[in-house]
Amino acid sequence: MATAPRFWRENPSRYNMVGFKCNSCGKFYFPPRIICPLCHRKSVGKTEPVKMKGTGAIFSFTEVHEGMDEHYVQKPYILAMVELDEGAKVTGQVIDCDACDLSIGTRVRSTLRKLSEEGSAGVIHYGYKFVPARENRERSGDE
Amino acid sequence: MIMRRVAVIGVGITEFGELWDSSFRKLGIGAGLLAVSDAGIFADQIEALFVGNMSAGRFIRQEHVAALIADYSGIARDNIPATRVEAAGASGGLALRQGFMAVASGLHDIVVVGGAEKMTDVGDVESSMIQSSAADQEWETELGATFSGLHALMATRHMHDYGTTREQLADVAVKNHRHGALNPKAQFRREINRDVVLRSPMVASPLRVFDCAPSSDGAAAVVLCPLDMAGKFTDSPIEIVGSGQASDSLSLHHRKDICTMGATRAATQRAFKMAGLSQKDVDVAEVHDNFTISEIIAVEDLGFFPKGEGGKATEEGLTSLDGDVAVNTSGGLKARGDPIGATGVAQAVEIVCQLRGKADKRQVKDADVGLTQNVGGTGATAVVHLFRRV
Numbered sequence: 001m002a003t004a005p006r007f008w009r010e011n012p013s014r015y016n017m018v019g020f021k022c023n024s025c026g027k028f029y030f031p032p033r034i035i036c037p038l039c040h041r042k043s044v045g046k047t048e049p050v051k052m053k054g055t056g057a058i059f060s061f062t063e064v065h066e067g068m069d070e071h072y073v074q075k076p077y078i079l080a081m082v083e084l085d086e087g088a089k090v091t092g093q094v095i096d097c098d099a100c101d102l103s104i105g106t107r108v109r110s111t112l113r114k115l116s117e118e119g120s121a122g123v124i125h126y127g128y129k130f131v132p133a134r135e136n137r138e139r140s141g142d143e
Numbered sequence: 144m145i146m147r148r149v150a151v152i153g154v155g156i157t158e159f160g161e162l163w164d165s166s167f168r169k170l171g172i173g174a175g176l177l178a179v180s181d182a183g184i185f186a187d188q189i190e191a192l193f194v195g196n197m198s199a200g201r202f203i204r205q206e207h208v209a210a211l212i213a214d215y216s217g218i219a220r221d222n223i224p225a226t227r228v229e230a231a232g233a234s235g236g237l238a239l240r241q242g243f244m245a246v247a248s249g250l251h252d253i254v255v256v257g258g259a260e261k262m263t264d265v266g267d268v269e270s271s272m273i274q275s276s277a278a279d280q281e282w283e284t285e286l287g288a289t290f291s292g293l294h295a296l297m298a299t300r301h302m303h304d305y306g307t308t309r310e311q312l313a314d315v316a317v318k319n320h321r322h323g324a325l326n327p328k329a330q331f332r333r334e335i336n337r338d339v340v341l342r343s344p345m346v347a348s349p350l351r352v353f354d355c356a357p358s359s360d361g362a363a364a365v366v367l368c369p370l371d372m373a374g375k376f377t378d379s380p381i382e383i384v385g386s387g388q389a390s391d392s393l394s395l396h397h398r399k400d401i402c403t404m405g406a407t408r409a410a411t412q413r414a415f416k417m418a419g420l421s422q423k424d425v426d427v428a429e430v431h432d433n434f435t436i437s438e439i440i441a442v443e444d445l446g447f448f449p450k451g452e453g454g455k456a457t458e459e460g461l462t463s464l465d466g467d468v469a470v471n472t473s474g475g476l477k478a479r480g481d482p483i484g485a486t487g488v489a490q491a492v493e494i495v496c497q498l499r500g501k502a503d504k505r506q507v508k509d510a511d512v513g514l515t516q517n518v519g520g521t522g523a524t525a526v527v528h529l530f531r532r533v
Contacts, residue, residue, distance in 0.1 A: 010281060031282050060303070060401065062295035063348040064287070067271035079292045079347070081396050089396040091296075093287040099348065104303050115285065127286060 004123050014127035017052040017110055019088060028052070028086040054110030055133065056084040063099040069116070082108055082130055093129045107133035146247040150373035150380035150533065153182025153366035154492040159480030160330040162360040167203050167261040171212045174362035174485075175257050182366040182376050186218050190251040192225040195238030195258035196484035201273045203261050212257060231277035232433060234258065235487025236517025236526030239365065243386050243528075246367050258488035259362035270358045274483070277520035279394040291355055291434065293395050293521045295347035298436040301402045302349070304451065307439060309349055311454030313340035315435035316353045316477055318463055323474025325505040330359055330480030354435040359480035363488040365495070370533070379499045384512075385420065385529035387413030395521045402451075406525035407444040407516060414514075414527040415446075422446045425468055425529075426510040427497045429490035431518040432475040438462075441516055442470060445527070469507045472497060487517035487526060498532045 010031075012018045019030035023046040024039040030052055036043035061080035068075065078094040080102075094108060108130040115125045155177025157170050165173075171194070179189070194209040205211065213225035228238040235258030242256035262270055274290045275283075283293065301307045317337060323329035340353040373380035389409035395401055415421060422445070430445065432438035439453035447468050448456045456462060462470035473479040473493040476486060494513035496502045502510075513530045 007285075014285075060296040060300040062292050062299055062350075063345070064289055064292045064295075065345045065347065067268070067275070067289040067291050067346060068287070069268060069272050076345075077287060079287050079289075079296070081296050081401070091283045091286055091288050091293075091394070091396050104300070115287070125285070129287075 007123065007125050015112055017054050017128055018049050019052050019086070020047055021050040022047050028088050030084065030088040030090055052084050052086055052088070054084070054128070056082045056108060058094070058102060058104055058106045058108060059083045059089060060104060061094065061099070061102055078102065080108070080130065094131070095129050096131045101132065107136050109133045147249055148370035149243050149246045149367055149383045150370040151365050151383065151491065151495050151530070152368050152373050152376045152380055153178045153180070153184070154364070154495045155181055156328055156363040156489055156492045157361050158328050159359045159361035159482060159489070161263045163263070165360060167199060167205065167208070167259060168211055168215045170261060170360060170362040171257055171259040172215050174259065174364040175212070175216055175255060178255065178364035178366050184253060184366060184376060186216070187221060188253050189218055189223060189255050191223055191245055191254045192218065193238040193241045193254065193256045194225065194227050195235035195256070195487055196227055197229060197231050197234045197260060198273050198276070198483070199261070203264050212259070230524040231519035232431065232483055233487060233517045233519030233524040233526050234484040235363070235489065236515060236528065237388065237487065237524070239488060239491055239528060240386050240388055240526055242367050243383050246369060252368055252372060254367045255364060256367060256488060257362060257364040258485040260482035260484040261360050262358040262482060263360050267358065283394055283396070289347060291350055292347040294434040294436055295350045296395060297401050297440065297521070298349055298434070301436060301439065304402055305454070307451070307454035309341065310337060311439070311458045312349065312354055312435040313337045314457045315432060315438045316340050318457065319432060319471050319475040319477040322464060322472050322505055323478025325503070326474050326479055329474040329478050330357060331474065331478040350434055350436070356433045356476035356481035359482040361480055361482035361485045361489070363485045363492050365488060365491050380533045381495045381498045382531050382533050383528055384531045385414035385418030385527070387411060387417065387527045389413070389525050391523050393520065393523045398522065402440060404440060404444050404518065404522035404525060406522050407441060407518065407527070410525040410527040411445050411516070414529050418529040418531070420512060420529060424512045425514045426512055427469045427472055427494060427507045428514040428516065429473060429475070429493050430470055430516045431486070432471055432477050433481060433518070435477070437518065438470065438475065445514070445516055464505060464507065472502065472505045472507060487515065490515040490517060491528065491530070494530045498530055
């Protein structure tokens with residue numbers, strides 16, 4: 001079993017989607033990196049942590065039925081790749097909706113939720129998931 | 144660059160499947176013995192051993208497996224160098240490349256390359272979790288990604304961008320089971336139809352059980368030597384004429400395009416350049432169909448078909464035994480089985496059999512040039528080799 005610090009040290013990015021901006025080229029990355037893959041060594045000392053807005057659109061998605069560790073409690077669940085408005089893509093679950101409500105391009109926003117728990121007495125891991133953005137509902141309400 | 148030409152002079156492969164009575168070492172030694180017998184060499188002629196293995200540490204709690212195989216092969220008595228090679232699903236192909244480089248460079252003459260994995264000593268969920276560790280544990284798996292789920296993301300997007308159909312995905316599995324039925328070493332030797340695939344339980348939509356390669360036990364091995372020595376051992380040496388390796392981002396979400404494996408494209412280009420060949424020269428190919436979508440993407444990125452037309456080509460039978468390029472005549476990962484570290488070496492064994500004209504009922508007529516494509520993770524590593532009858 002992984003130790004608590006392994007999860008704890010990533011909390012700023014898992015809880016608040018803190019990414020990384022390279023001030024050499026201006027590109028945003030999530031999760032944070034140590035160097036910019038475009039600027040290489042030139043980026044050292046020119047990067048800063050940046051909180052992502054957490055809004056974006058579904059780039060691809062799937063409903064996962066099998067293959068996940070038991071400590072992920074809900075099955076099936078929706079897994080998506082989301083293209084954030086800053087340009088970075090991230091992988092995460094989409095909740096509070098059914099797969100049939102989603103399509104490629106559906107707007108989503110991030111929210112802090114429970115990711116998994118290590119048994120009934122172990123550590124609970126929290127992090128970002130996504131929910132359909134309100135603007136989708138407004139749009140469908142207009143129709 | 145001055146390189147020696149390298150030939151395969153012996154091949155060996157165990158049965159693939161859920162082999163309850165076979166241990167990791169029994170499988171590894173079994174494949175190795177078949178390969179050295181095929182080459183007609185003896186233990187004291189082997190100068191180096193490379194072993195492809197993804198995760199013995201988690202599957203059987205045994206690390207240091209190259210030393211283990213050298214020991215139980217009896218060659219550790221001669222203190223030969225034994226090296227384990229790991230690149231997730233591409234471990235076997237990468238071990239082959241290390242062996243190729245060792246011979247091509249002149250460092251060693253006779254080298255054995257093996258690949259082995261013993262997956263069924265852990266349960267299905269544990270096995271899935273170990274396979275998922277080829278993806279980014281911190282930023283994919285921990286957020287809920289499974290290995291099949293990540294491939295499902297590729298499938299969903301490929302269907303969206305190119306109109307690839309659910310039926311075309313099924314056709315990959317149907318074809319590979321048809322080929323596997325002709326391979327006595329295959330894990331699944333039964334033909335299936337589209338309905339079987341489309342009615343199988345959902346794993347990660349749109350991928351179902353029959354879109355996924357199984358967990359398998361098995362091992363494979365090849366013996367390499369300089370081409371100019373090969374005549375001493377065999378009448379039918381098969382030359383490795385091209386070897387390419389490439390990397391890409393570990394996470395799927397960092398790729399330029401999730402429907403294209405940049406690593407496969409780069410490795411392919413490098414292998415063809417080394418060989419001085421082109422796609423139209425290839426008669427038979429073993430590609431990394433760990434999921435049905437993977438084969439569709441592979442035949443596109445290998446340059447056999449334009450991007451987006453892999454599904455259509457499969458549906459039209461262009462990748463069947465009698466098609467333009469016979470893909471996965473062994474049954475592929477889907478039907479032959481996918482003991483992860485063994486897979487890349489098993490692909491080479493199949494191509495050598497084909498080019499020797501010894502593939503029996505699944506023989507591709509007049510096969511002269513063959514290709515293998517082995518992938519690690521969702522495409523972070525790719526290894527492509529080209530083989531030619533001498």
